[in-house]
Amino acid sequence: MQTERNSYRVNHLAQLESEAIFILRETAAQFEKPALLFSGGKDSIVMAHLARKAFYPARIPFPLVHVDTGHNFEETIQYRDDYAKEIGAELVVGLVQDSIDRGEVQEEKGPFASRNALQTVTLLDTIERNQYDACLGGGRRDEEKARAKERFFSHRDDFGQWDPKNQRPELWNIFNGRKQHGEHFRVFPLSNWTEMDVWQYIKAEKIPLPNLYFTHQRDVVHRNGSMLAISDVVIPQAGEEVEKGATVRFRTIGDMTCTGAVYSDACDMDSIIQEVATARQTERGTRADDRRSETAMEDRKKEGYF
Amino acid sequence: MSHEVPYDEGYLEMDLLRFTTAGSVDDGKSTLIGRLLYDSKNTFEDQMDAVEATSKKRGDENVNLALLTDGLRAEREQGITIDVAYRYFATPKRKFIIADTPGHIQYTRNMVTGASTANLAIILIDARTGVIEQTCRHAFIADLLRIRHVILAVNKMDLVDYSEERFNEITEDFKKFASRLNNITDMTAIPISALHGDNVVDKSEAMPWYQGPTMLYQLETVYIGSDQNHVDARFPVQWVIRPHSDEYHDFRGYAGRVAGGVFKPGDEVVVQPSGFTTKIKAIESLDGPQEQAFAPLSCTMTLEDEIDISRGDMIAKPNNPPQKGQEIEAMVCWFSDNVELQPRGKYYLRHTTKEVKAIVQEVKYKVDINTLHKIEDTSTFGLNEIGRISLRTSAPLLYDSYRKNRQTGSFILIDSKTNETVAAGMIV
Numbered sequence: 001m002q003t004e005r006n007s008y009r010v011n012h013l014a015q016l017e018s019e020a021i022f023i024l025r026e027t028a029a030q031f032e033k034p035a036l037l038f039s040g041g042k043d044s045i046v047m048a049h050l051a052r053k054a055f056y057p058a059r060i061p062f063p064l065v066h067v068d069t070g071h072n073f074e075e076t077i078q079y080r081d082d083y084a085k086e087i088g089a090e091l092v093v094g095l096v097q098d099s100i101d102r103g104e105v106q107e108e109k110g111p112f113a114s115r116n117a118l119q120t121v122t123l124l125d126t127i128e129r130n131q132y133d134a135c136l137g138g139g140r141r142d143e144e145k146a147r148a149k150e151r152f153f154s155h156r157d158d159f160g161q162w163d164p165k166n167q168r169p170e171l172w173n174i175f176n177g178r179k180q181h182g183e184h185f186r187v188f189p190l191s192n193w194t195e196m197d198v199w200q201y202i203k204a205e206k207i208p209l210p211n212l213y214f215t216h217q218r219d220v221v222h223r224n225g226s227m228l229a230i231s232d233v234v235i236p237q238a239g240e241e242v243e244k245g246a247t248v249r250f251r252t253i254g255d256m257t258c259t260g261a262v263y264s265d266a267c268d269m270d271s272i273i274q275e276v277a278t279a280r281q282t283e284r285g286t287r288a289d290d291r292r293s294e295t296a297m298e299d300r301k302k303e304g305y306f
Numbered sequence: 307m308s309h310e311v312p313y314d315e316g317y318l319e320m321d322l323l324r325f326t327t328a329g330s331v332d333d334g335k336s337t338l339i340g341r342l343l344y345d346s347k348n349t350f351e352d353q354m355d356a357v358e359a360t361s362k363k364r365g366d367e368n369v370n371l372a373l374l375t376d377g378l379r380a381e382r383e384q385g386i387t388i389d390v391a392y393r394y395f396a397t398p399k400r401k402f403i404i405a406d407t408p409g410h411i412q413y414t415r416n417m418v419t420g421a422s423t424a425n426l427a428i429i430l431i432d433a434r435t436g437v438i439e440q441t442c443r444h445a446f447i448a449d450l451l452r453i454r455h456v457i458l459a460v461n462k463m464d465l466v467d468y469s470e471e472r473f474n475e476i477t478e479d480f481k482k483f484a485s486r487l488n489n490i491t492d493m494t495a496i497p498i499s500a501l502h503g504d505n506v507v508d509k510s511e512a513m514p515w516y517q518g519p520t521m522l523y524q525l526e527t528v529y530i531g532s533d534q535n536h537v538d539a540r541f542p543v544q545w546v547i548r549p550h551s552d553e554y555h556d557f558r559g560y561a562g563r564v565a566g567g568v569f570k571p572g573d574e575v576v577v578q579p580s581g582f583t584t585k586i587k588a589i590e591s592l593d594g595p596q597e598q599a600f601a602p603l604s605c606t607m608t609l610e611d612e613i614d615i616s617r618g619d620m621i622a623k624p625n626n627p628p629q630k631g632q633e634i635e636a637m638v639c640w641f642s643d644n645v646e647l648q649p650r651g652k653y654y655l656r657h658t659t660k661e662v663k664a665i666v667q668e669v670k671y672k673v674d675i676n677t678l679h680k681i682e683d684t685s686t687f688g689l690n691e692i693g694r695i696s697l698r699t700s701a702p703l704l705y706d707s708y709r710k711n712r713q714t715g716s717f718i719l720i721d722s723k724t725n726e727t728v729a730a731g732m733i734v
Contacts, residue, residue, distance in 0.1 A: 008531075008534065008536050008568070008600050009321065009531065010321070010602065010603065011319065011320060011321055011322075012320050012321055012322035012400075012401040014603065015322050015602060016322075017604075018563060018602055018603045018604040019602075019604075021563075021604040022544070022563045022604050025544045025545045025561055025562075025604075026544065026659075028545060029544060029545050029617055029659070052592060053591065053592045054561070054604070055545075055547060055561075056547075056590065056591065056592040056606070057547070057549050057551075057553070057554045057557060057559075057590070058547050058548065058549035058550075058551070058554075058557075059549070059551075141392045141394070142393075142394045148391040148392055148393065149389045149390070149391050149392075167389065168726065168727045169390075169415060169416075169418075169419040169641055169727055169730070170419065171418070171419055171422040171423075171716065171718060171730045172422045172423065172712060172713060172716045173563065173565075173658075173713055174656050174657075174658075174716065174717070174718050176656065176718060176720055176725070176727045178654070178720055178725040179725060180725065191392070192392070192394070192403055194394045194396070194401075196396070197401075
């Protein structure tokens with residue numbers, strides 16, 4: 001971020017950028033084998049962009065790790081592959097399908113099955129196999145109420161679990177990443193960012209995004225209050241309302257079985273930002289995975305979710 | 307007045323204010339934060355729907371705005387707050403980060419944590435009970451952590467008939483206590499009712515005698531520009547960048563976050579602890595070379611001479627270096643409920659980007675934080691206790707007093723067996 005010349009005023013985005021860069025460098029310095037969790041969603045794209053800035057002109061000193069449910073949008077996968085190549089980063093993909101094939105998880109059955117919950121097993125497995133001791137995530141505290149209590153350096157026991165009642169206090173700029181063998185950390189450089197901050201930063205830094213974030217035509221099915229893209233893994237059932245060629249975009253990008261679209265004709269950053277500014281629903285309001293219960297996120301986090 | 311956040315260029319003009327909220331159980335702290343979020347139009351429909359549903363389930367009379375801030379299941383079930391939670395909201399003028407700290411057990415530990423990064427503290431008082439021991443404790447912690455701006459929020463004015471006399475009485479009581487503190491330079495008392503919204507975002511009609519700012523107006527306009535130290539140049543080296551690429555074969559960049567002062571290419575600098583002097587060659591970034599770097603910006607600098615520099619070293623100006631030494635005195639707040647601070651106890655000490663070992667030389671005194679009395683015949687202290695100790699470190703620290711610089715004057719102690727953060731320290 002550019003700052004004003006001859007004045008020591010720093011706007012809030014520049015402060016957030018500086019803080020995130022500090023956290024990324026601290027992660028590289030305090031851990032032996034960190035990794036950056038990269039989903040191809042806007043938050044992880046911003047995090048990767050900040051990592052480039054943190055270590056410029058060197059390459060980022062950790063791989064991009066993606067947990068792929070196999071039910072991702074094609075555009076996301078394409079973006080992921082292109083981006084890793086462009087910045088010269090190693091890309092490590094953990095496949096949920098492999099966890100299923102190894103019998104480590106059971107796939108949900110029925111027409112509304114989702115692999116979203118299975119990701120946790122594949123993630124922990126990928127961490128263990130590669131011996132990552134810190135995983136950088138794009139989670140933000142404003143996203144969901146259980147995340148509001150998350151630390152920048154979030155300690156996980158040797159089962160990968162989060163204990164919300166036993167977290168280390170974080171003061172000033174000092175982060176304690178000391179750990180026993182087998183334990184690891186999740187690190188969240190974007191903790192203090194809001195959805196609006198992320199969008200404004202993407203605009204200010206001119207960061208390219210997958211097309212899914214912008215308006216397009218798509219066949220969708222209305223299911224449990226979400227509008228899901230019709231695909232091999234989301235097949236309309238009898239009695240469900242189907243809409244052909246709806247004008248939509250996605251506010252968040254995740255597994256196709258639980259990422260809902262919103263009606264929108266926002267075609268560029270300015271119109272997206274205007275839409276975010278007037279939104280009456282939180283962005284996770286489009287996520288079917290958070291609707292399973294009021295404490296769905298808290299429960300998944302305790303088990304080791306992102 | 308519109309509370310809509312600008313989405314155009316104005317967004318880049320907003321600055322950041324971090325504040326913490328302190329209050330006893332039932333002072334209405336969660337309600338106040340809920341009110342700030344709701345009245346400044348920073349809540350979403352689906353959040354409000356969830357709050358309404360939960361209010362109904364719990365049998366609350368009105369929609370309980372306090373529920374907007376309760377995160378974990380146990381908190382909602384028991385109606386309490388367990389841990390520091392961070393909240394965000396914005397107005398056209400500023401973005402705010404609230405460190406919302408609970409008002410019961412482990413209170414001191416949480417408030418110290420929340421206060422360590424805050425520019426401002428809101429201290430809540432119940433108008434019926436007035437200034438109590440806990441109020442003094444909150445003010446003492448805010449002062450200890452060097453928070454310069456305080457809003458004294460006298461809440462539940464509706465329950466004292468919006469009495470001007472009562473408000474003045476409480477404000478006088480608080481000022482009497484605060485006159486014994488050093489760092490709070492700016493105090494504003496505001497009579498409010500968080501429950502009904504008086505003087506939180508909108509001006510109260512029930513208290514025409516009050517001519518001062520509303521809470522939100524005060525938060526939006528309090529001047530924090532002088533809170534950063536732009537005089538004493540301090541750059542703790544965090545990471546050394548060596549690309550090993552053909553293009554940048556001999557590049558050696560020192561990355562870190564400026565902890566004080568201003569650095570420009572051409573400036574003469576001294577690298578501690580080695581004491582070598584050199585000049586700044588450039589301040590590099592992905593966006594091109596920069597003209598300057600100042601607190602709190604992160605940057606990467608290259609130097610004219612090749613000097614052996616590693617993480618934990620400090621770059622400063624030759625005529626104004628930090629203190630250097632292995633014997634330090636500090637105020638510490640003890641955080642652990644498992645172990646007490648022990649005389650001769652050994653800990654890891656983290657200070658800026660450096661970690662050393664430290665041994666407790668002497669426990670000088672403990673502070674009774676309700677009366678501010680010193681208790682001198684003591685050799686240990688436990689959870690939530692604050693006192694002054696001296697430490698000896700295994701390697702020299704490059705430091706300033708906490709009063710001079712919050713970043714280079716602070717440290718944490720880590721238990722070497724459990725890796726738990728057991729104390730927060732402020733160098734005297």
